[in-house]
Amino acid sequence: MNILFLDWLCYAKEGTIDAFKKMKHNVFEFAHEDYQEDKSDKFDRDITEFCKKNDIDICFSYNFYPVLSEFCYKNNMKYISFVYDCPYVMLYSYQLKYPTNYVFLFDSSQYKELYEGGLRNVFYMILPTDPKLIDRMLETEYDKEKLTCDISFMGQLYDEEYNYYDRIQGKKNEYLNGYMDAIVCAQQKIYGYSFVKKVLTPDIIDMLEKEFGYGTPKGAFGLDYIYENYVMNRKITQKERRRILERVGREYPRRCKLFTWEKKAEVLGVKNMGVADYIKEMNLVFYLSKINLNITLRSIKTGIPLRCMDIMGSGGFLLTNYQRDLFEFFDVDKEFVIYEDDDDLVRKIDYYLKNENERKEIALNARKKIEANYTFYHIFGEIFDIVNHK
Template identity: 30%
Template sequence: MNIIFYRYNSVCEPDFIDAFKQMGVNVVEDDDGMKGNLDISTKIDRLGDLIAEYSPLFIFSINYFPFLSIVCDRLGILYMSETVDCPVFEIYHNSIKNKTNRTFLFDYGQYLSVKDYNPENIFYLPLGSPTERVSKLLGDESRYLYDVSFIGSLYSEKDPFTELKISEKSKDKLMSLMNEQVDKASFGMEWIEDNLDEESVKEIKATDSLMGSTEYVCDLDNFIVSNNYLSYHMAYMERIRMLNSLAENKDINGIHLFTRSNTKDLDKSIICHGGVKTLTEMPFVFRQSKINLNITMRSIQTGIPQRIWDIMACRGFVLTNYQPELEEYFEIGTHLETFTSIEEMNDKISYYLKNDSKRETISQNGYEEVCNKHSILMRVINMIKIVTSA
C-alpha cells in the first residue's frame, strides 16, 4: 500500500510518517512544500508525476491544503488531512466540499463550524501523543531541573493586532472586548464572537485581502478578526499576565521560560532560556520539570492542544487552563490538573510543589493513559479504518 505524504516541514510530520510505516504503509514523501521557490502549478505537475508512478491509496498532509484537494478530486484520489493547528482558515475554502476529502479536525468547535459543508467526509479526531518516539529518546531520565516551566511563544513577534491601521476608538473597543473575554472564561472566544461591532470589523476588512473573499464557503469576516487578530494579542496578554503572576509566588524556586519571543515585558526574575528544538530538546524539559504549564491559544475553542499530548508522552506533570474536551479523555486530578483563573493556577502550583508523591502519581497516570489509549499510532489506525471503509 502506497501513500503520498505532502510535507511542508511541520514538526508533527515525522511522528505521522513513523506511524504510517508501522502500519506497513509505504510512505512516499513529497517535500515540495518545503521549497519556498516553487509555485503551485509546479507543485501540481510534480505531484501528478508521483501519483502516476506510485498509484497511492491516498494523499496525506498535516493541515488542509485546497490545491491538494482540488488535484485529488479531479483525479478521483482520496485526500486525507489532519489539522494540528486551530484555526486552519483553509478548511473554509470551497474545496472542502470535495467528496474525495477525508478531513480530520482536532477541535470540536472547529469541526462543528464546517462539518455541514461535507458531512460524510469531515471527522472529529483529537490529537495524539508521540509516546514511542519520546520513550526511546528519554529512556530512564528522571532528574528534576526546573520547578515550573513553560515552552512556547509569547506571540510578541506574531501579533498583527498591534500593526492594525484602524481608529483608536475601534482599537479601544477591541481591547475592552479582549479583557472582558479573559475575565469571563479561561478558554475560547465566545464573548468576543457575540459582541464584535460592525464598525471595527469594517475597518479591519479594509486592510485585509482575505476578508470578503468569494473563495470560502461562508462569510469569514468576523472569524478572521477574532482568530487572526484578537486571538494572538490575547495570547500575549494572558501569557505575560500569568508568568508575571508566578514571579510573585514564593513557593516557586524558579520559573523557566523557553521561548524565542521578546521577553521585555516579563518580570526580571523569570529565567529565560531561549528556544528549544521540538523533537530533540523539548521532551527533556517536559520530563525534567516538576510542573509543565500549558496556556492554550484562544483560537483553540474547545480542543486539547498538541503541547498537552506531548507533555504527557514525556511523563510530565501538566497544569493547563481548562478546555471542555479535556474531560472527554482524562480525569482531572488523576491524569492532569487544570485551572480557571490566575489565582487557582498559583494555588495549584503551590500545592503540587509541596506534594511530590501526588504530583508524580498524576504524571504516571497521565503517561499510562496516553500510552494505552491516545498514541499517534492509534490515531493513524483510526484514520486508515475510516478511509478504507469508505
C-alpha cells in the same frame, strides 16, 4: 496501501510514518515548493508523475492544502488531512467541499461548526503523540541544567512590535479602541466559552477594516474570521500569557523557565531560556519540569492543544486552563489538573510542588492513558477505519 506523505516542516513526521509502516502500508515522501499554493501547474505535473511512478493509492498531509486536495479530486483519489494548527486559513478553501477529502480536526467546536454547515467530510479526532519518544531521549546526552526546572512554560508571548491589534489601536479611533480593549479584558476572565465572534458585529468589522484594510479574503472565510483570530484572540492570548507568567514570576522568582522563540522577551522573575529544540529538547523539558503550564491560544476553542498531548505523553505533569475536550479523554485531577483563575493557579502550583508523589502519579497516569489509547498507531488506526468504511 501506497501512501503519499506530503513532506514539509510538519510535526511528528517520524512517528506518523512509523505508524503507517507498522500497519503494513508503504510510505512515499513527496516534497514540493508549491505545496502552499491554491493552484500550480508545476505541482500537478510533478505529483502526477510521482503518483504514477510509485503507484500511489492515497495521499496524506498534516494540515489542509488546497493544491493537493485539487489534485486528488481530479484523480478520484482519497486525501487524508489532519489539521493541527488553529487558526488555519487554508482550511477555509473552496476545495474543502470535495468528497475525496477526509479532514480530521482536533478541536470539537471547529468540527461542529463545519459539520453543521453541511460538510460531511470532516471528522473530529484527538491528536496523537509518541510516549516512547521520551525513553529514547533520556538515553541521549542533553543539557540537564538548562532543561530542568520547577515550573515551565513553552510557547510564544506574541510580543511582536507591530502586531495587528496595536496597529489598529494606533489609528486613534477612541470608540473602536475602547470596544476592543473591553473584549480583551472580559474574555480573559472567562474559560470554556469564547464570545469574541458574537461581539464582532458587522458594524465593528467595518470599522476594523476601515482602520486596518486587510482587503478581500482569498478563501471561503470572511473578515470576521481574520479579526477574531489574528487580531482579537492573538491579543487576548498575549495579555493572558504575560499576566500569568508575571504572577508566577512574583510568587516563585527564578523558579519558572520560559522556552520561546522570542529570545528578547522579558518577564520579571522568569528565566527566558530561548527556544527548546523540537527534536532534541522539547520532550525532555516536559519530563524534567515538575510542573508544565499550558495557557491555550484563544483561537483553540475546545480542543486539546498538541502541547498538552506532548506534555502528558512525555510523562510530564500538566497544569492547564480549562479546555472542554480534555474531559472527554482524560480524568481531571487523576491525569491532568486545571486552574480556574490566577489565584487558583498559584494555589495549585504551591500544592503540587509540595506533594511530589501525587504529582508524579498524575503524570504517570496520563502517560499510561496515552500509551493505551492515543499513540500514532491507535489514532491512525481509527482514521483508516473511517476512511476505508465511508
